[in-house]
Amino acid sequence: MSGANRRTPGRLDRAGIAKLVAADIPPGSYVNLGIGQPTLVADYLAPDAGVILHTENGMLGMGRAAQDDEVDHDLINAGKVPVTETPGASYFHHADSFAMMRGGHLDVCVLGAFQVSFDGDLANWHTGKPGAIPAVGGAMDLAIGAKQVYVMMTLFTEAGVPKLVPSCTYPLTGLRCVSRVYTDYGVFALGGNGVEIRETHGIEEPDLRDELGL
Amino acid sequence: MSGANRRTPGRLDRAGIAKLVAADIPPGSYVNLGIGQPTLVADYLAPDAGVILHTENGMLGMGRAAQDDEVDHDLINAGKVPVTETPGASYFHHADSFAMMRGGHLDVCVLGAFQVSFDGDLANWHTGKPGAIPAVGGAMDLAIGAKQVYVMMTLFTEAGVPKLVPSCTYPLTGLRCVSRVYTDYGVFALGGNGVEIRETHGIEEPDLRDELGL
Amino acid sequence: MTTICESADEAVAGVTDGATVLVGGFGTAGQPVELIDALLRNGATDLTIVSNNAGNGSHGLAALLAAGRVRRIVCSFPRQKDSYVFDELYRSGRIELEVVPQGNLAERLRAAGAGIGAFYCPTGVGTPLAEGKETRTIDGRDYVLEFPIHGDVALIKARQADALGNLVYRKTARNFGPVMATAAKLTVAQVLSVTEPGSLDPEVVVTPGIFVDRVVACPSPAVLAEEGAGA
């Protein structure tokens, strides 16, 4: 495990995390941004980087959220928010859209998470609480479908419990599928060498290791 | 086995067989006509019957053979003969075309055969001769893909050997897939009740039974 | 052969109790509201519904659920901000739920339409949704065996049909329509307009008419905006 190669004195906010993710997406990539926090990443992609957004409900070349009279309820993203199309967009049906994901054609997928394990297991679809209504959507397909799966999340729960864990306790979404974890306190690369701390924010690396039990 | 309900004094020629097949295709059917002799059936379909022809290389609504300046080498049938399109035609790729066949959506498929067995096994892709280059094309998909598979063939080889047989000796194309056999000497329905002689042409039914060992 | 129907009621005639009904749409986009309303009038009950979601607000699919016509729903994302009808039925034990990853739902429907008996699928391996299912390692990767989902009826929404039943769709409202059309014994499409054969460019037909049994024109369909968000 090598040391962090960048650090800032302050913990990052959501926008700060989204900026880091956006900066790590290579120009020209095909990218799926999951529902919720990951959609913020779109705001920080350079317009000339040529990143093309996929939405699993059947579109490549998704544009920004629709405003006012742009709203068309036949043109929505996976979160069911009305969006726009960009030049060079295309529409396709659900089996083709998920074949695109599951066949490994997306370069990057950015997802939220309840927990990520040190070896890249992802838990982001179900809290497992009794009475909770299960709903998976495209989460499991996205988890296994992209060449790189990036997770964006706070590093700790509101109760202060780490969400980057030796082993997930929540129901799994996918096994060994996450390659990077972007959080308010640091950025982590997961893979064959275990957890590598790439950046720290508002915490010293030894303290971060202690907190996570690394 | 019920008796033949129609008979003619003379043996049928190819056109005669094709007419019988065409008359048995319900109006509005989606039909695939195999390469060779079955293509003759198209000439006897009533124009107002609304039968829609499928060609497995990616088209519904195939029209007649192209003539003169209609010839377009991007618009061919499964036998690679230039054809035309009809109003309401559609094009699709090969996986979609074969999904259409294999999913059981075609009403009728008409094929030629080397042999058909009494219980509907079909042999029409390979003579099994040493040195023959095997080539199957879409034959096996057509054999299992349509709701009804009709075979058109001469009932006997040039050497006088029956081609409707207790068990095929040629390499099989599909198992228990043929529902009717149209030949120069008679029409046969195959199914749960064995071989039913529906029509005889140029031969008396008892003699036909003798010849075939029925 | 495709029949052009005079009304949505005629288009759903014959759907019987206990039927498995595939219902197009992703949330409200592509949801065939007029056909669902007709199915409600038709009276069929004890239905199994296969659809991405479990209804929004109180109209369309949600109304069918509210009327107690649905015994079981197979979907990827039942819980949405405006899925209160389903939520209440589920919590009170009055509806069965099978949650299926969205890609498996789409691929299982495609398999039904394409004559595939079953397929080894990369999604869901090692998760609770694969529990009890067969798995197999192929070329070093693990897969779960998934089976087709066949429908008795598919109710879908498209933009335009020609008189032969060829369909084109509109933007992301296309979603499940094309695969559901292939997977049911009886496929019914509501469209904005029905035009002459030859009016659609053969290169751009998305669902060929072979998959479409009945079409009805609903020129001014209900537009159900989402009351919330989900997936």
Add this chain to the structure above:
Amino acid sequence: MTTICESADEAVAGVTDGATVLVGGFGTAGQPVELIDALLRNGATDLTIVSNNAGNGSHGLAALLAAGRVRRIVCSFPRQKDSYVFDELYRSGRIELEVVPQGNLAERLRAAGAGIGAFYCPTGVGTPLAEGKETRTIDGRDYVLEFPIHGDVALIKARQADALGNLVYRKTARNFGPVMATAAKLTVAQVLSVTEPGSLDPEVVVTPGIFVDRVVACPSPAVLAEEGAGA
């Protein structure tokens, strides 16, 4: 990201000895002759070719075979009236042949592109082409287990590309192009013309640019008419 190449030679650069090359076309319709000619100049040898046929006449795929570059061919219908180049190589034991039912060829390519590990297929059951393969009875019907066909490279022909690599095709020349585009690590398309992004209606794109790595405009491609007939 899709690269628009200046020449067919640039478009096939980097294809190496021993590669598995998916070649689009059904007979001559959709056969990417200019890309094949460039592959011939490129010099790669010991190739495995996956294509519906085994070449027509003496041009295109047949020329690649004649030059001894192909070790093995996977196809549904090698024998045609004008497949004399292949016939001679096969009869003299200088090329390996795997015959695959046409629908299995298409579905196995689709499976490769769609991340399917294997599938139970109704075609070929009980025939010599299923010998030695796993079978399974599902809901009373017998199936054969078939595996994906992955390509290192796909060479396909389309009508038009936009600068993002979105493709549309022409009539029955579409055939294997869309599935092969999804099944290879490197997909190369020759097209009649390359136009601006936004020039193709998003509703009618057949192959989205995500599947296309390189495009080259060949405005006047060779038209190889069949010398005979086959399937």
